[in-house]
Amino acid sequence: MKLKLITTAVAAALSAGTAVAATPDSFPAPHSDRTTWYAAGNAAINKNAALKPNSRQAKNIILFIGDGMGISTVTAARILAGQQPDIIDAGNTTPGSSGEENSLSFELFPYLALSKTYSANQQTPDSAPTMTAMVTGVKTLDGVLSVDQEVTRGDCATDLKTHKLKTILEIAETLGKSTGIVSTARITHATPAANYAHTPERNWEADSNQPTGCAVPDIARQLIEFKGGNGLEVALGGGREYFRPITEADPEDAGKFGRRKDGRDLTAEWTGKFGANSSFIWNKSQFDAIDPATATHERIV
Numbered sequence: 001m002k003l004k005l006i007t008t009a010v011a012a013a014l015s016a017g018t019a020v021a022a023t024p025d026s027f028p029a030p031h032s033d034r035t036t037w038y039a040a041g042n043a044a045i046n047k048n049a050a051l052k053p054n055s056r057q058a059k060n061i062i063l064f065i066g067d068g069m070g071i072s073t074v075t076a077a078r079i080l081a082g083q084q085p086d087i088i089d090a091g092n093t094t095p096g097s098s099g100e101e102n103s104l105s106f107e108l109f110p111y112l113a114l115s116k117t118y119s120a121n122q123q124t125p126d127s128a129p130t131m132t133a134m135v136t137g138v139k140t141l142d143g144v145l146s147v148d149q150e151v152t153r154g155d156c157a158t159d160l161k162t163h164k165l166k167t168i169l170e171i172a173e174t175l176g177k178s179t180g181i182v183s184t185a186r187i188t189h190a191t192p193a194a195n196y197a198h199t200p201e202r203n204w205e206a207d208s209n210q211p212t213g214c215a216v217p218d219i220a221r222q223l224i225e226f227k228g229g230n231g232l233e234v235a236l237g238g239g240r241e242y243f244r245p246i247t248e249a250d251p252e253d254a255g256k257f258g259r260r261k262d263g264r265d266l267t268a269e270w271t272g273k274f275g276a277n278s279s280f281i282w283n284k285s286q287f288d289a290i291d292p293a294t295a296t297h298e299r300i301v
Contacts, residue, residue, distance in 0.1 A: 030097055051110055063168075065134070067127060067191055071114075078104050120149040128202040131194035136165040144200050145193055145219070151200045156214035164198040173229030180232055186239030188219040196232065197222040206242040206259040218242075224266045224273070231274070233297055240282060243267050251282060270297070 066073075082102025085092040119129035120139045129140045132147075140149045147163040172179050183192040188205035197219045204210045207218045217225065220242040226232060241250065243266035244258030260266070267280040278297035281287055 030101055063134075065131070065191055067185075074104065074107075078102050078107070126202070127190035128194065131191045132165065135167040135169065135195055138165050140165070143202050145190060145202055146195075146198045147200060154201045156211055156216055158200045158216055160198050160216065163200075167195050169195040169232075170228040173226075173231070176229060178233045179229075180234030181237065182234070183237035185237060186242065187223065187235050187237040188239045188242045189237075192237060193219045193223075196226050196228075205239065206261075208246070208259045208261045220260075220266055221264075224269050231297065240267065243270075273297075 079099030079102065081088050081104060082099030083096045085094040085096060115134070117125065117130035117133040118139065119125035119142045121141045126142050128143050128145050132138065132140050132145060136146055138148060140147065141151065141153055143153045144151055146165045146167055147158070147160065148165060151158050151163050169179050169181075181187065181192045181195055183189065185191065186205065187193070188197075190202040193199075193202070193205075199216055199219060199222070201210075201216075202219075204214070204216065204218045206220050207214075210216070210218055220239075223232070223235065224243070241256065241259045243260070244250075245260045245263050245265055246258050247263070248258045248265065250256040250258070258265075271278050271280055274297035277294050279286070279290065279295070281290070
């Protein structure tokens with residue numbers, strides 16, 4: 001199975017669930033004078049002047065998304081990592097410094113750019129319009145996924161044919177590429193869902209989240225009924241309850257059931273749609289049993 005494009009949503013968190021030492025109140029300031037900064041500037045100019053354009057075609061494209069990872073978050077991470085080098089790499093014994101002079105690994109890439117991902121109707125956006133901006137190039141309303149700003153949020157009568165925005169994942173599928181989504185959140189959550197779903201309400205993850213008789217397909221259903229190319233090859237993340245009926249017990253969590261009121265088991269529809277070389281898996285042993293040489297469509301939740 002060859003993946004040509006994978007869109008990955010990763011919730012950026014430093015030391016999540018891990019005990020770390022407290023940051024000291026102060027650090028010795030790194031020695032510097034005017035010659036230090038002249039030398040650093042000269043080195044930066046020489047490094048950039050030596051860059052050679054890479055005109056070769058990329059084999060794979062992997063888009064990593066740190067959800068909520070704006071400039072202030074990156075700044076805080078840079079300083080913390082400089083003050084406590086072992087917070088990211090436990091084996092790093094470099095002495096801590098004031099932090100500001102530190103650089104995160106991706107800040108050392110040869111080419112960097114900034115992207116504005118604000119929403120079209122308010123100053124503090126959520127994941128729905130920001131991810132829509134990333135994968136379609138169009139700013140839209142808070143709470144809507146890959147539809148334009150002419151819709152009304154939560155309107156079940158929305159005409160998706162008129163208002164939908166084509167995503168880079170859909171374009172890749174149309175070009176015959178293999179695609180996938182990997183998420184630390186639910187597959188139906190706004191950030192991953194913006195790649196394949198079009199809806200005026202990000203919270204419509206299953207039909208049980210929608211008003212009765214809503215004409216817009218729920219997000220989980222749109223993943224299974226995805227019409228671009230031959231469909232996503234990989235969907236890895238959480239939220240299997242949005243794909244399973246309310247009458248079906250969860251295979252892992254006692255007392256937990258699916259959330260679908262329409263009676264459909266979308267996990268079964270996934271494997272039925274793609275045949276013997278596809279599977280729905282939810283544990284490590286099933287994951288380890290996948291043969292990449294023959295697998296064509298995998299859904300992992």
